[in-house]
Amino acid sequence: MKRRFTMKFQPESTKKPLTYHLIKDYNLKVNILRADITEGQEGRLLMEVEASKADLDKGLKFLESEGVTIIPLDQHLKWDKDNCIHCGACTAVCFSGALQMDRNTWEVNKDSEKCIVCGLCVSACPLKIITVEFR
Ligand code: SF4
Ligand code: SF4
Structure with missing residues (x-):
């Protein structure tokens, strides 16, 4: 399944390689459509993610545990x-x-x-x- 989300990062999270973990640890195919990230400030990514539902759910849970707010695109x-x-x-x-x-x-x-x-x-x-x- 393919889904698009906006990810809102807290300043401390912008220093972490979160997309790397999504790809490597959660088997997600990540396509970044738009980025607004400055280290040490709140950041936003507009992202398309392709994965099985189980992997997607795990990956999104991981992001939430890292303090990332996930907003489905259709909002x-x-x-x-x-x-x-x-x-x-x-x-x-x-x-x-x-x-x-x-x-x-x-x-x-x-x-x-x-x-x-x-x-x-x-x-x-x-x-x-x-x-x-x-x-
Ligand atoms: S609907 Fe508007 S915002 Fe969406 S892709 Fe088309 S021009 Fe861009
Ligand atoms: S009036 Fe309707 S069709 Fe015309 S530009 Fe606005 S949304 Fe598009």
Whole structure:
């Protein structure tokens, strides 16, 4: 199974090789999509992880025991679909294909699994109805 998470690290954890342990000790395939880490300060990683459910559960438990806060990715992109005028501006900048125009209904659809939380759609939307929280 593949899952995307934001990992929020406490300052003391930014010095530890946690991703190394995830790969070596918990057999996780880790793909870091975005990183905001400065040693000695709170850090954040946007990460895609591939593993069996059992290994993933163990790896996430290990991170939590190290004081890492894990936030599933789908909590981060907020789209006020009810107020959307389906102009398509957001789909033009969404390279991952998470926001796409349905050519039959001419309505925009969102596939949260594909979103890499790049934030480009936020500034592209003229109505400012998309927000991304990178906590
Ligand atoms: S945050 Fe980026 S990947 Fe996600 S929907 Fe917006 S443009 Fe697409
Ligand atoms: S840019 Fe905004 S208004 Fe236009 S389709 Fe996307 S979410 Fe809807």
